[in-house]
Amino acid sequence: MKNKYSIFFFLLLALAAISAAASEAQSRFVFPGGGSLLFSAPLGANDRAKFGPGWKRAIYFNSKGKSINLLPMESFTSEEGIVYENDFSPQISPTGRYVALDVIRALMVSSRPGDKPTAQSRQYCPVLDTQTGCIVSMQTGELCGGEWNKGRDSWVVGGKDQDDVDGAMLNYDFDSANVLWQGYLAASMSSSQYSIKSALKDNLGAENMIACEPPSSVNRDAYAQIARQLRREGDQRDAKYIESNLAQAAQDKMPVPTSKIVVDKAPLYDQPDETFKTRMYLVKGNEVVLLDTNKLNWILVKYVNKDGVSILKWMKADSVNLPESAS
Incomplete structure (x- = not known):
């Protein structure tokens, strides 16, 4: 009988250890509208020594369970990429509509050939729309030192004009699908090295574009062209993602202006x-x-x-x- 109790006790300890390890391996934040954000894949000991504690991955889930991988084109490796810092919790706006994240772009750099690389990083504060999963802006510098107004969805930075700050943080800061495609066409005429994938990276990836600007009568053609060019460049994953969203989107009845x-x-x-x-x-x-x-x-x-x-x-x-x- 004593052995049975001992085995049961050790099982409880093992389950508790597994549970504790799982909680350390991920962290979830739930927003008022039903969406959530899951951080996972914590940095290992060597990377923590270089860049501090943080997560390699962040996935947004809407209220229906659809997921969006944030910043997939800048996934962290031992040499570079995005790190979601966990020294400070994400700052959720008063209504819960927005959340300001704390991230760094990490990079190992050698000043001269043959020198040992050193760790460098720059802080950014992307703002996520918790209803759509769209990263509306990704600012750096003084703006990242601000905080939400206590009574409304307004980002406050001491000494800065409030309209300018809100415009920088809360207005969509990237190209539309039409603008991105036209810009690619213009750039590719002068440089055969310019790729649509590079243009997408500047827009924080295909998933972010779709989240911020769903397919419509105005942009369907641009998205289709972007997907075709991605396939030509060998990026089947992003091409398939765009094509899948085009296929699932209802054909809106709005006339093209x-x-x-x-x-x-x-x-x-x-x-x-x-x-x-x-x-x-x-x-x-x-x-x-x-x-x-x-x-x-x-x-x-x-x-x-x-x-x-x-x-x-x-x-x-x-x-x-x-x-x-x-x-």
């Missing part, structure tokens, strides 16, 4: 900048599709010529009559 050129001659630009002016232009009465109207004084348009060839370029916003919803 269009307008007509109202000036005699409207120059076209590769980028929303005067120095990127091309030799192409449209004339008064030409109809264009409005793909992006979020840049001040600029719009991204698609024009289909008489041969059925699509042209994606930027033009001055005053070249067309913008719908009220887009102005």
Whole structure:
């Protein structure tokens, strides 16, 4: 009988040890709207000595259980990548709509060939929309020293203009699918080394793009083109992810916004900048599709010529009559 109790006692100790190890291997935060964030894969002893304690992986779950792997294109290795620090808990906004994370971009660097690499890192404070899993911004520097206003979803940094701070932290800080695709087309014309995967990395990856800007009548073509180019470059995983989301998304009934050129001659630009002016232009009465109207004084348009060839370029916003919803 005594042996049975001893075995039972040791089993309890073993289960407790397993439970403790599991809790150390991951940490979950649940948000008011039903979503959650799971941190896992803690840094090993050698990496902790270089960069401090933290997690290699963060996965967002929405209220229905769908998951999004955050920043998958910057997964941590022993040499570089994103580390989710655990010295400070994520800061959840008063309504629970946003959470500010504490991360570092870690890198082992040698000052000269043959020198022993040393650890370097820079702090960032990405803001996650807890309803969608979208990382809306990824700021660094002084902004990361702020905190949430006690009464509303407003990020406060001492000595900084409140509108500027909120704009930097809470407004979507990355390219739309249409802008990313057009930028890739323009860049690839001057450099065969430029890849769509590089452009996606600047946008924090395909999963973040889809979370922030779900497929719609306005961006479906751009997403399809991005997926096709990813397959050409050998990135089957991200291509499949985009194609799967395109297939699952309901075809919305919203018409694609269009307008007509109202000036005699409207120059076209590769980028929303005067120095990127091309030799192409449209004339008064030409109809264009409005793909992006979020840049001040600029719009991204698609024009289909008489041969059925699509042209994606930027033009001055005053070249067309913008719908009220887009102005």
